[in-house]
Amino acid sequence: MPWHRQAVILAVSLALGMGISAAIxxxxxxxxxxLLNEFVLQTLFDMQSLQAVLFQAAPMxxxxxxxxxxxxxRFWNLGLEGQMIFGAIGATAxxxxxxxxxxxxxxxMLAMAIAMGLLWALAPVLLKLRLGVNEIIxxxxxxYIAGNFLLHLVYGAWKDPKDSFPxxxxxxxxxxxxxxxxxxxxxxxxxxLGVALLAWWFxxxxxxxxxxxxxxxxxxxxxxxxVPVRRMILAAVLLSGALSGIAGFVVVxxxxxxxxxxxxxxxxxxxxxxxxLARNNPLAATVVAVLxxxxxxxxxxxxVFYQIPxxxxxxxxxxxxxxxxxxxxxxxxxxxxxQ
Amino acid sequence: MNAFAIATNWLGNAxxxxxxxxxAALGLILTxxxxxxxxxxxxxxxxxxxxxxxxxxxxxxxxxALVVAxxxxxxxxxxxxxxxxxxxxxxxxxxxxxxxxxxxxxxLLGTLFGWTNRAVDSFAALPLGPLAALPLxxxxxxxxxxxxxxxxxxxxxxxxxxxTSAGLRLRAVGENPQAADAAGINVTAWRFAAVLAGAALxxxxxxxxxxxxxxxxxxxxxxxxGWIAVGLVIFARWSPWKALVGAVLFxxxxxxxxxxxxxxxxxxxxxxxxTPYVVTLAVMVWVAVGRRGSDGExxxxxxxxxxxxxx
Numbered sequence: 317m318p319w320h321r322q323a324v325i326l327a328v329s330l331a332l333g334m335g336i337s338a339a340i341x342x343x344x345x346x347x348x349x350x351l352l353n354e355f356v357l358q359t360l361f362d363m364q365s366l367q368a369v370l371f372q373a374a375p376m377x378x379x380x381x382x383x384x385x386x387x388x389x390r391f392w393n394l395g396l397e398g399q400m401i402f403g404a405i406g407a408t409a410x411x412x413x414x415x416x417x418x419x420x421x422x423x424x425m426l427a428m429a430i431a432m433g434l435l436w437a438l439a440p441v442l443l444k445l446r447l448g449v450n451e452i453i454x455x456x457x458x459x460y461i462a463g464n465f466l467l468h469l470v471y472g473a474w475k476d477p478k479d480s481f482p483x484x485x486x487x488x489x490x491x492x493x494x495x496x497x498x499x500x501x502x503x504x505x506x507x508x509l510g511v512a513l514l515a516w517w518f519x520x521x522x523x524x525x526x527x528x529x530x531x532x533x534x535x536x537x538x539x540x541x542x543v544p545v546r547r548m549i550l551a552a553v554l555l556s557g558a559l560s561g562i563a564g565f566v567v568v569x570x571x572x573x574x575x576x577x578x579x580x581x582x583x584x585x586x587x588x589x590x591x592x593l594a595r596n597n598p599l600a601a602t603v604v605a606v607l608x609x610x611x612x613x614x615x616x617x618x619x620v621f622y623q624i625p626x627x628x629x630x631x632x633x634x635x636x637x638x639x640x641x642x643x644x645x646x647x648x649x650x651x652x653x654x655q
Numbered sequence: 656m657n658a659f660a661i662a663t664n665w666l667g668n669a670x671x672x673x674x675x676x677x678x679a680a681l682g683l684i685l686t687x688x689x690x691x692x693x694x695x696x697x698x699x700x701x702x703x704x705x706x707x708x709x710x711x712x713x714x715x716x717x718x719x720a721l722v723v724a725x726x727x728x729x730x731x732x733x734x735x736x737x738x739x740x741x742x743x744x745x746x747x748x749x750x751x752x753x754x755x756x757x758x759x760x761x762x763l764l765g766t767l768f769g770w771t772n773r774a775v776d777s778f779a780a781l782p783l784g785p786l787a788a789l790p791l792x793x794x795x796x797x798x799x800x801x802x803x804x805x806x807x808x809x810x811x812x813x814x815x816x817x818x819t820s821a822g823l824r825l826r827a828v829g830e831n832p833q834a835a836d837a838a839g840i841n842v843t844a845w846r847f848a849a850v851l852a853g854a855a856l857x858x859x860x861x862x863x864x865x866x867x868x869x870x871x872x873x874x875x876x877x878x879x880x881g882w883i884a885v886g887l888v889i890f891a892r893w894s895p896w897k898a899l900v901g902a903v904l905f906x907x908x909x910x911x912x913x914x915x916x917x918x919x920x921x922x923x924x925x926x927x928x929x930t931p932y933v934v935t936l937a938v939m940v941w942v943a944v945g946r947r948g949s950d951g952e953x954x955x956x957x958x959x960x961x962x963x964x965x966x
Contacts, residue, residue, distance in 0.1 A: 344763070344767060392747060394751075443939075443940060443943070447940065447943035447944060448943055449939050449940060449943045450886075450889060450939065452694065452747070452885075453882060453885060453886040453889070453935065453939060454936055454939060456879070456882050457879075457882070457883075457886070457932040457933075457935050457936045458932075458936070460878075460879050460929070460932040461929050461932050461933060461936075464925040464926070464928045464929045464932075465925065465929070467925045468923060468924075468925035468926065471925070472923075472925075585751075585755045588751065592748065624763075625762060625763050625766040625767070627758070627759045627762035627763045627766070627874065628759065628763055629759075630755055630758060630759035630762070631756065631759030631760055631763055632759075633755065633759070634752055634755040634756035634759055635756065637748070637752045637755075638734070638738065638749075638752050638756065641738065641742075641744045641745070641748055641749065641752060642738060642742050642744060644742075644744065645742040645743060645744070
């Protein structure tokens with residue numbers, strides 16, 4: 317099928333998804349004539365909202381890339397949230413126990429976040445490669461375990477003694493992402509874009525990226541022509557965990573400035589959605605991630621102005637995924653009426 | 656509290672925790688035996704849980720509430736069936752999308768309708784005559800009607816799958832759709848039916864949690880039990896009776912947690928809350944270590960079927 321017909325089908329499915337979402341929003345109490353205003357103008361042309369979008373986009377780009385890496389190796393890494401949590405815990409541990417001189421503090425936190433995210437991804441991939449344990453279940457279970465461990469820390473040993481809220485003490489200024497144009501948002505997004513470029517190089521230019529394409533197309537054939545399939549899967553999943561770990565670092569050292577109890581909520585599915593819509597392409601994932609970030613910010617505005625629960629954002633994401641997934645059928649098959 | 660009272664309470668509470676796992680796993684087995692990989696259990700349980708509470712608030716009759724919950728879960732699963740069976744969307748993507756769709760939808764509707772945290776009445780315990788007066792195990796025979804009904808439901812599904820020609824057709828569709836099609840079985844129709852019937856049982860499991868067990872609705876209240884049920888089915892190698900054993904095991908573990916706390920055993924709270932997930936992981940590893948081949952797994956699990964497609 318020519319590319320322009322594919323594009324038309326994709327556009328129709330996206331429009332359908334947004335149409336259904338808009339109908340649900342109207343049914344939930346948003347005035348129909350305010351939709352465009354709320355979603356597009358308020359979100360993208362308001363300086364403060366735009367800043368919020370950039371803030372939100374950096375971790376989104378990172379989890380999206382993380383999901384794309386694992387999916388390229390045909391590995392369903394649903395443990396993005398757990399890996400993010402452990403990345404954030406690793407970064408916070410460096411701050412909490414005062415490890416390293418102030419000048420090296422931030423790089424140390426980043427390194428620790430990468431290491432912890434990677435470690436949390438190691439278990440499901442080893443279990444899969446060695447024993448054939450279903451990675452969907454194992455990585456999801458590890459999310460719940462990580463979430464409870466996070467609560468254990470922020471309600472227990474790491475609780476800020478200054479007040480009674482469940483979060484860690486505020487990071488010191490040198491433990492936060494440096495400000496640029498007056499906020500940490502641009503720094504975070506610059507970091508995320510740098511990582512996206514690296515990911516693009518890895519996937520599109522490097523030899524490993526080529527191998528990974530073999531593995532994605534047909535693991536058995538890849539093995540037959542001498543691609544180290546298991547090592548490639550291991551590497552891709554560990555990379556995925558490391559990227560999620562960086563996402564956790566960006567949230568605690570950027571947006572939040574401390575470890576909080578539910579900072580990871582919504583990122584897991586968003587990462588999967590971004591990778592799916594971008595067809596595991598790093599550059600496309602970056603663009604989609606910014607759009608998803610805009611959706612998150614719009615969702616928060618709706619919560620404030622119309623008391624629409626934030627779960628609306630998740631519902632809209634799911635509807636868009638369902639519509640696009642279904643459109644694939646019409647791209648791959650031609651429907652003709654039978655006489 | 657003495658050890659005897661603790662053991663009595665523990666045994667008495669275990670079925671209440673085991674029933675949702677058992678029913679959800681049974682529903683999943685029914686669907687997956689027809690060759691459709693069903694990852695949507697977590698979402699369908701939430702749909703059942705919310706619909707059950709809604710119906711209970713409206714009618715005040717728990718029996719009707721459970722039926723409404725089953726119908727609601729079946730209705731939502733039509734979406735999944737259309738995606739996977741007709742449009743041949745990747746079954747993992749479709750399952751995940753279904754879970755997130757249901758999580759968003761139930762959380763939104765629960766808030767908009769104001770059903771959150773509203774307590775409802777439910778079934779009373781039915782003591783089984785003299786059995787309930789037995790020492791130690793007596794409270795096992797003082798359960799609500801759904802617990803007692805779980806066993807006949809299992810018997811019915813097993814009988815259907817293994818002793819009827821309809822059950823044979825369903826399994827044939829899951830093992831080898833090409834052969835089933837050649838034998839004149841409508842693969843699409845059977846898979847559709849299996850998805851809807853399985854979803855009804857999963858919805859019943861969800862409604863048990865909200866209507867019968869906790870007696871209220873909180874967004875996301877299933878807390879990963881649907882995923883644990885998916886793991887349980889793999890653990891049971893798609894056999895209903897083994898799934899029932901697994902469900903009872905999980906029920907016993909979950910029921911033990913509050914009893915330990917009552918006994919004064921001081922455990923870190925959040926590590927205790929991790930237990931079901933850690934146990935699931937451990938069980939998956941244990942099964943994988945001892946596994947020989949892919950015994951019990953339906954041959955065409957996760958494979959879409961289209962008659963004209965070349966293999």
